[in-house]
Amino acid sequence: MASTATLRKPASGFRISRKMLPYVLSLPALLVCIGILIPFFTAVIYSFQRYRLSQPWARQFNWGENYLNFVTDPAFWNTLKVSLLYAGITVTLELLLGLGIALLLQRRSTINNFISIMLLLPLMIAPALAALMWKLMTNPSFGILSYLASLVGLHDFRWASSPDTALLTVVLVDIWVYTPFIMILLLAGLRSLPTQPFEAAALDGVPRSFVFFRITLPMLTPYILTATLFRLLDSIQQFDIIYAMTQGGPGNTLTVFQVEAYLNFFQSTNVGRSAALLIILWAITYTLSNVFIKNWLRLRERARGEA
Amino acid sequence: MDTTSPLERILRAVALTLVVVFFMFPIFWIFLMSFQTNETILSIPPSIVFSPTLSNYAALITGKLQTAAGTLDIAFMRNLGNSIFLSVTSVAVALVLGVPAAYAFARHKFKGSEDIAFTLLSFRFAPPLLVLLPLTQYFQWLGLSNTYFGLIWVYQLICLPLILWIVRGYFEDISADVEYAYRIAGHSWFATFRKIALPLAGPGIAAAGLLAFIFAWNNFVFALVLASADKQPVTVGALAFITSSGIQYGQIASAIVLSVTPTLALALYAQRYLVEGLSLGAVKG
């Protein structure tokens, strides 16, 4: 195939050898981002140091001590647990909900298109401000949601302020903000699926559930993987919503990685611990992404093989 | 596809209504708040009946805020301008860099291609907080702190990986055969890329561009740390209404409404690419 492309001379422009072309296309993007690797490695070094800004004289390498301390620190294990739980719950619910909404809006019509754009609105509000508004709406005195809840008999529902419902409340806000992200990617995916398999299935009278699970879902899987991957990366790094709603409380209910690292860095100015926490977070996201990308590539290969 | 029963249609309508109510009610409530004074917003119990006022918008647009202590200057419109400039430029740069790269990864399996692609994705893993302290220091040495150029560069961390990986997926879905046919007809790869590949991946590029725009728009930590007050985006600007003499909910609500407007306009404009899509069926492998 490669040889057929050079049958005739291209009409214009200077030529770049076929072998070089992909590098020429991808390197600028890489070069622009590579600068960020230097601060990243600096931060890795910090994580191996005893480094408190308030005790500059005591700054020195303590090698793995920051990490070793985590092993015996119950606060760290709580952070790990809460972060994974939060990411797991939000991404699962958002994926199901986003897929459901995308299916509801799949048909091309003016009203569906309009709704799909309007549903993006929550995503367009900065999460910190969205959380502030949710905090007001769930306030027991002035909050419309608390008022509505009291109308249906939930007089003492405490939203983000009770350890029993805090996770539920921030998850609710997260779902409100980020489900549209998954919805729009899956909707675009659904609408770009080829029509022939569906037409054929309809002609053969194949049950709709079979069509969904055997045709739609497999064909949509690459899109689901990308959307989930990006959502997962953001969700496990969630900060804005949780910090604005509860600052990690009540107690230690919501002290996820970023909240802990933020407090360690900006308030305690314990740079070493903060960096170590974030490196662990980085390692988790790295591993998760690796799994996702491997599966994504395999699916792609298979799809190509079948074609 | 018109085999839906009446019952199913009703169920779908109900489900869609619930979805719209859940996602739109807070928006609707914020919209109402933007026409209320703080006093009416903070009434017990909350009420939907109020006499609307434009004072919040007037304060934001004229930049003069009337308080008990006198008139204060606010820079909201400047923040809005910064947000528009930063987001538009960052996404434009990310598209110019990211779309060709995405095309390269999708079309050419070259040595190290997956490694480079994964590295580009991995920039997204690093929580901004991790690189913040070293970044501020390096920016100072490089003279990039407090410059739009520096900010747009850092914003690539938000925009580029997203655009690259979403658009790549779309390119991979387009059969290469059409492109080969076009090239055999004597067109350069660039013409093929521009005339065939780009239009076919249009919905993906629109979706990725819009999402990158939204994420760039909502970011505030980079500008906060790396730039001075005159370069702050609207996200930082809106926080100014949380003042020690009280939270100005009405002004925050109208700030949200104003700050959402450009993004919404962009989304409505991009809609035909975004959700209309192109019927790819004919060209899919």
Added chain:
Amino acid sequence: MYEKEKDLISAFLRGEVDRRGMLKGLGAAGLAAGTAGTLFNMVSTQALAADFDWKAHSGKSLKLLLNKHPYADAMIANLQAFKDLTGIEVTYDVFPEDVYFDKVTAALSSGSAEYDAFMTGAYMTWTYGPAGWITDLNEWIKDPTKTNPQYAWDDFLPGVKNSCAWNGQPGGALGSEDAKQWCIPWGYEQNNLSYNQEMFDKAGVAVPKNLDELSAAAAKLTKDVGGGVYGIGVRGSRSWATIHPGFLSGYANFGQKDLNVSADGKLSAAMNTAESKAFHTKWVSMIQESGPKDWSTYTWYQVGTDLGAGASAMIYDADILGYFMNGGDNKMAGKLAYAPFAANPAASAPTPNIWIWSLAMSNFAKDKDATWYFLQWASGLEHAIFGATKMDFVNPVRASVWKDEIFRERLNKSYPGYVEMHDISAPGAKIHFTAQPLFFDVTTEWAATLQKMVAKQVPVDEGLDQLVESIDRQLKEAGLG
């Protein structure tokens, strides 16, 4: 022209005539208030300039980092006077309070020379000072060639001034002989009661005099006012900000401490004494019975908003929060009253813990002498009087402003009881925390523990024992314990 009037103003500035006398005299001379003001500024500028070369740094420029706050607003409103006086150009960056200290930390930790001076709280200097980001201002205050003779450093309230001075040793006493003046106090907040008079009348509640009475009054208010109003507003978020206002003021009134300092300078947590446990128990049950339902999310803003909107009957928090809520477009504006509060019935006077908005000089400032010119002007008497009488620069930190008749009258007119409250509690007002760099670690965990107690996740005794154990471990880890 206006010679007689100028003489009168000069006499005032020399301290021969009081402010009221001067204004009366000026009024008698038929001077419009506006003209009097202009004249006053002119003459006072001359007075400031009399024995001191204010123009020494003319032509230089400074940049400030400011928090969006009425203090900053008042300074900006008067900034032209400084520029005229010194010929120094001043620019400033104002950031929202929500992110202000993040910006400060980011700017200072990177060693940025962008800002010459900035607003800070005293607690923050316990980090900034040892980190080497700010300068000991004694060098300038004590140098008569650099500080104008009328600056009157002695005029600052001693408790407030000393709270900004620390020798940098973990556990070192504030305001000690060897202390460094890390920042200059600008405006400060005491923690006392601000309450809704109408609601008190309606429920037939008298102003409480100690913690038990406070609990009882809060419970009665919650029960009897009606309309969902609750009795007592205090902060509760998972933050240092929950510990330092009413909570620590009451705690200190019982003679309790956050940390013990041993003879060899080692720190250890001190929150699990019997008295401390008793105090915590009362505090926790007060919140459970009569606090806001969503207490654990309560910051400064929610505590204030509820009082201003009539959702709460009383707050035990910063006095200026009550001050702000009595004005503006708050529903309860004009209905609030103030009272000093000593939690311990055996205590002779209140001991409010204080928050001090202060001015600090960046160690990376390009021209420290010129920066000091700004600091001494901004913390000088002239500007303090301007802020206190024309803007919301409350509470001022200079004794002579509190003696100013116009200021007192202005407060008495719109904020009844405020001046008296201040006069009673000011002698005991100071920072009651132990100065040390882990301040934020200790207080954040303390707040999280309080949250667990209020949510009944842990009993008070057990919670405090766990807290002490954890704090001690962290102190050791940091080499302080």
